Amino acid sequence: xxxxxxxxxxxxxxxxxxxxxxxxxxxxxxxxxxxxxxxxxxxxxxxxxxxxxxxxxxxxxxxxxxxxxxxxxxxxxxxxxxxxxxxxxxxxxxxxxxxxxxxxxxxxxxxxxxxxxxxxxxxxxxxxxxxxxxxxxxxxxxxxxxxxxxxxxxxxxxxxxxxxxxxxxxxxxxxxxxxxxxxxxxxxxxxxxxxxxxxxxxxxxxxxxxxxxxxxxxxxxxxxxxxxxxxxxxxxxxxxxxxxxxxxxxxxxxxxxxxxxxxxxxxxxxxxxxxxxxxxxxxxxxxxxxxxxxxxxxxxxxxxxxxxxxxxxxxxxxxxxxxxxxxxxxxxxxxxxxxxxxxxxxxxxx
Amino acid sequence: xxxxxxxxxxxxxxxxxxxxxxxxxxxxxxxxxxxxxxxxxxxxxxxxxxxxxxxxxxxxxxxxxxxxxxxxxxxxxxxxxxxxxxxxxxxxxxxxxxxxxxxxxxxxxxxxxxxxxxxxxxxxxxxxxxxxxxxxxxxxxxxxxxxxxxxxxxxxxxxxxxxxxxxxxxxxxxxxxxxxxxxxxxxxxxxxxxxxxxxxxxxxxxxxxxxxxxxxxxxxxxxxxxxxxxxxxxxxxxxxxxxxxxxxxxxxxxxxxxxxxxxxxxxxxxxxxxxxxxxxxxxxxxxxxxxxxxxxxxxxxxxxxxxxxxxxxxxxxxxxxxxxxxxxxxxxxxxxxxxxxxxxxxxxxx
Numbered sequence: 001x002x003x004x005x006x007x008x009x010x011x012x013x014x015x016x017x018x019x020x021x022x023x024x025x026x027x028x029x030x031x032x033x034x035x036x037x038x039x040x041x042x043x044x045x046x047x048x049x050x051x052x053x054x055x056x057x058x059x060x061x062x063x064x065x066x067x068x069x070x071x072x073x074x075x076x077x078x079x080x081x082x083x084x085x086x087x088x089x090x091x092x093x094x095x096x097x098x099x100x101x102x103x104x105x106x107x108x109x110x111x112x113x114x115x116x117x118x119x120x121x122x123x124x125x126x127x128x129x130x131x132x133x134x135x136x137x138x139x140x141x142x143x144x145x146x147x148x149x150x151x152x153x154x155x156x157x158x159x160x161x162x163x164x165x166x167x168x169x170x171x172x173x174x175x176x177x178x179x180x181x182x183x184x185x186x187x188x189x190x191x192x193x194x195x196x197x198x199x200x201x202x203x204x205x206x207x208x209x210x211x212x213x214x215x216x217x218x219x220x221x222x223x224x225x226x227x228x229x230x231x232x233x234x235x236x237x238x239x240x241x242x243x244x245x246x247x248x249x250x251x252x253x254x255x256x257x258x259x260x261x262x263x264x265x266x267x268x269x270x271x272x273x274x275x276x277x278x279x280x281x282x283x284x285x286x287x288x289x290x291x292x293x294x295x296x297x298x299x300x301x302x303x304x305x306x307x308x309x310x311x312x313x314x315x316x317x318x319x320x321x322x323x324x325x326x327x328x329x330x331x332x333x334x335x336x337x338x339x340x341x342x343x344x345x346x347x348x349x350x
Numbered sequence: 351x352x353x354x355x356x357x358x359x360x361x362x363x364x365x366x367x368x369x370x371x372x373x374x375x376x377x378x379x380x381x382x383x384x385x386x387x388x389x390x391x392x393x394x395x396x397x398x399x400x401x402x403x404x405x406x407x408x409x410x411x412x413x414x415x416x417x418x419x420x421x422x423x424x425x426x427x428x429x430x431x432x433x434x435x436x437x438x439x440x441x442x443x444x445x446x447x448x449x450x451x452x453x454x455x456x457x458x459x460x461x462x463x464x465x466x467x468x469x470x471x472x473x474x475x476x477x478x479x480x481x482x483x484x485x486x487x488x489x490x491x492x493x494x495x496x497x498x499x500x501x502x503x504x505x506x507x508x509x510x511x512x513x514x515x516x517x518x519x520x521x522x523x524x525x526x527x528x529x530x531x532x533x534x535x536x537x538x539x540x541x542x543x544x545x546x547x548x549x550x551x552x553x554x555x556x557x558x559x560x561x562x563x564x565x566x567x568x569x570x571x572x573x574x575x576x577x578x579x580x581x582x583x584x585x586x587x588x589x590x591x592x593x594x595x596x597x598x599x600x601x602x603x604x605x606x607x608x609x610x611x612x613x614x615x616x617x618x619x620x621x622x623x624x625x626x627x628x629x630x631x632x633x634x635x636x637x638x639x640x641x642x643x644x645x646x647x648x649x650x651x652x653x654x655x656x657x658x659x660x661x662x663x664x665x666x667x668x669x670x671x672x673x674x675x676x677x678x679x680x681x682x683x684x685x686x687x688x689x690x691x692x693x694x695x696x697x698x699x700x
Binding site: 131132133134135190191192193194195196198199200224226227228229230231232233234235237255258260261276279280 | 449481482483484485540541542543544545546548549550574576577578579580581582583584585587605608610611626629630
């Protein structure tokens, strides 16, 4: 699934910033892809992009209208349909990360067929993956894993990818969720795959590559999640990561939405992920801890990072607040194939 | 979905006995349902049933042709289509447990529509599962797990279920694969679920029940399988088993089809399954080892069972050769709620 840029970010009549986190995530990481926003109400969330109607956006050269809002229930609101139809008639592809599928709305499906544009329901599997082969692939891979869902696995991967690229190292961000797919312009919605093929889908996401190339893969779920651990395990096995980064929110006490399930310790999370990962890559190891410290004071953040370092002996960082320089330093010291290419002096002195 | 008997077991041109394990499994456990076999080549697997063409089978009163072969990848072979069409035109329903759906083959779908017969894709029969809740359910549960695929998990579950029923204990066999579904007449093809919902599907398969009722759940895959471990983990978490039975084939040296993946030891398999199971049921424990000793001499079988017992300290049995009496004895001694109902004297003396 390849999504064509530039994007028009559709915000509808959404007034809650959290409901627009898909759109704001795309804009945070790929402002170069986002040329405008489309809002249906004066008090709708404003991301600060120029406002366009769908036909103005098409005339300005935009290629895809991205439904960047995820309202409660994940359904397509009736009051959005007119704008979606206008975008289709103007020749824009429509991409959506909602649970409800665009192709299941007959008037939308009919209009898209007539106009010859694509409806890209990125949350829904397109299928056609092979059963995982278990064959070790060339190239270096990093996967972000977590103590729970929604602890910053996507942002950690994006920050590490950005830092690798900044240093001139060949690297790709590999998206496994809807926001990540919009950011990368492609990927696999891993949790929408048929479970027999989930590890195979993960294998296909990071194919053979040059020995010094890094795939930085967005993690999903947690091995400690009573509903999603199977997804996490299949992604872990298919990704065959050399390096793992454990993501954590130090304020969380239990699995979100599951009060009877306490959060694992960092040590337990590291041990479980390393043990499971070594089935398909015996060299896999956790190299860093990513903390979501959003909203903490500077002192609280330092204390949280120091505690994570003290507990694990690993680099601890916040992808947003501190950036990923320290983890990339650690990564390149640990994995010599890439390190030699990247910065020989750093390795020699490390 | 009700599958009408008698069955004509379709074996195609399959020459590998393992590829016909769906057909042979149905025949082993429900010979009363199986009236004939349909083979397309002289060297195809022979189950010892009378051979019929589809039209002969229909004339003899059979109601459903069951695609009893499951080649790697699960696709419908082009050379089978003529026989499937002949069966449809003779008025037989067609039931399939393959990944590829009968209804997705236009010529088959059209013929079935015209003849007014049903296409039963049991691997795709259900949908709309909830996300797993992680909530502990009432009743007792046993899940068979394994060192690999195809080591006897279904047979172990069926033998244990049969022995519980023989003793008058309330119990259900819960099928998770196509053969099991043909045998039980219901169930969930767990490996065909969308992976976000796999654990939820497993929860729905063994709902709340009486405190002394046993659900005996057919396991799938292995935590040590590079392609299917995610399926196994989701099934393990959603099943919330109290008791686990580890299934093994003592002659196997590596994961079938994956020569680079050695088989785990029994101790490693027990430890990994107990550790993972305790996320959703802290009381979970392995109670027995089931060995597939088919084709061994009596002396070899005894040696294999003694070795498994020596390695683990647990009851070791072969579901076919020795039956499940010893494991049910152990089960009922370990789990008092059921044991009291089953045989108070045995518990008092145990």
